[in-house]
Amino acid sequence: MEHGSIEREIHIDAHPDVVFDVISSPEHLREWWPDEAEYPVEPGGDGRIGFGGSWVRFTVVDASPPRHFSFRWTHAEGETAAPGNSFLVVFELEPTATGTRLKMTETGFRERGWDEAKIAAEYADHVTGWDHFLPRLPACAAKLGATR
Amino acid sequence: MTTAVDDDLWSAVGDPTRRRMLDLLLSQGSGTATSLSEHLPVTRQAVAKHLAVLDRAGLVHARSAGREKQFHVDETQLARAVAQLTDVGNAWDARLRRIKTIAETIEKKRKP
Numbered sequence: 001m002e003h004g005s006i007e008r009e010i011h012i013d014a015h016p017d018v019v020f021d022v023i024s025s026p027e028h029l030r031e032w033w034p035d036e037a038e039y040p041v042e043p044g045g046d047g048r049i050g051f052g053g054s055w056v057r058f059t060v061v062d063a064s065p066p067r068h069f070s071f072r073w074t075h076a077e078g079e080t081a082a083p084g085n086s087f088l089v090v091f092e093l094e095p096t097a098t099g100t101r102l103k104m105t106e107t108g109f110r111e112r113g114w115d116e117a118k119i120a121a122e123y124a125d126h127v128t129g130w131d132h133f134l135p136r137l138p139a140c141a142a143k144l145g146a147t148r
Numbered sequence: 149m150t151t152a153v154d155d156d157l158w159s160a161v162g163d164p165t166r167r168r169m170l171d172l173l174l175s176q177g178s179g180t181a182t183s184l185s186e187h188l189p190v191t192r193q194a195v196a197k198h199l200a201v202l203d204r205a206g207l208v209h210a211r212s213a214g215r216e217k218q219f220h221v222d223e224t225q226l227a228r229a230v231a232q233l234t235d236v237g238n239a240w241d242a243r244l245r246r247i248k249t250i251a252e253t254i255e256k257k258r259k260p
Contacts, residue, residue, distance in 0.1 A: 006237055006240055008240055008241065008244055010244045010245075010247075010248055012247070012248045012251050012252060014251035014252050014254065014255035015258075018251050018254050018255050018258070019251045022247055022250050022251045023247060028250060031250055032247050032250060033243055033246075099255075102244070102247070104240060104244060106236075
């Protein structure tokens, strides 16, 4: 395993086409993660996602329906998303007899400094969307859990 | 708290040998490069290098006792590392459960 990565796998009883749409389209993204999402679903598609009025950069790396969707997020305004300035999330979809096996990997924590969430929580008035967002992660998870 | 220190912390717990060393130090209370290397498939020199990484990340502290440094785990720092990893992992677990629910609901609607 790469240092500082998060890997998850889940089986979904739905066709890969459906799952791909749910993980990649801005409309659906809003249902499972941010409050707002604006980006073109195409390789290099540049946009943003919003959390309670704060915006975070979001750039599609690759979109190959229905097998692969990846994006980088949290890079600073004016920077091009790249290793070292953002997190990379990769979704891989594999058809099964009854639906789709979905694999998710998020990397970039090591490069970014893994504990920035802690810093942000302690110095809540930092100016970037990244700093505003990370303290919300646990609350966000709880909210999603509650509406599940 | 600088970013450099936090990078160290992240990469320190990311390595399987170092996680095994932390386990050993926790179960034994403390240890030296020599005592740890007896339980690991790596040389004493390699263990000493790993200990230096853990020390720099604040995960272990050394006491000079006799000829060799005696290391023990900083449990506060370790708890911090674990909590951060858990938070991000939990957030993704919740998102993926939500993705599953949404996709399966759409799938059911597609089928008459």
